[in-house]
Amino acid sequence: MKNIKICLSSILIIPFCSLLPAKLDAQMKEKAMTTESEIRFTGGKWKDVMARAKKSGQYIFVDAYTSWCAPCKLLKSKTFKEAHAASYYNTNYINYRIDMEKGEGPKLAEKWQVSAYPTLLFFSPEGKLLMRQVGFVTGDKLVDFGKQAKTKS
Secondary structure: OHHHHHHHHHHHHHHHHHHHHHHHHHHHHHHHHHOOOOOOOEOOOHHHHHHHHHHHOOEEEEEEEOOOOHHHHHHHHOHHHOHHHHHHHHHHEEEEEEEOOOOOHHHHHHHHOOOOOOEEEEEOOOOOEEEEEEOOOOHHHHHHHHHHHHOOO
16 A cells, blocks of 8 residues: 555656756746846947937947957956846947957047047937947946936937
8 A cells, every 4th residue: 555655646746846847947048038147239330230229219339449458358258247237238228349440440430539448439329429438347337327328318
């Protein structure tokens, strides 16, 4: 009789245990989708970013950097990976990184009068330069600047 109870218990428990990994996997995927781990930057040409901003009505955040700039590297490895900054910028901005010494970077550096790095630029959806910040900033400061820029349009 004892063996029958153990056998029946096993038959009832095993199916429920097999559902646990699927449920945990679904919960982990959902959490990953809602938790931003870093700011997502778009690539491509500036004119395409502008067209997207005009169409969507979103503001634009530009990280104007160079490959040799130590504070630029720190921004990329630290600030842009802070969850609260990532969440704010991925929701409120089209984020664009551009090496100011390659491709269309030199032309844009001249147009935007960028001569120190990193320079963080904030544009309206219409392409109007609203604000700039030069140098390294923390995630908290970056969010503050993003909010401040949106009040200047």
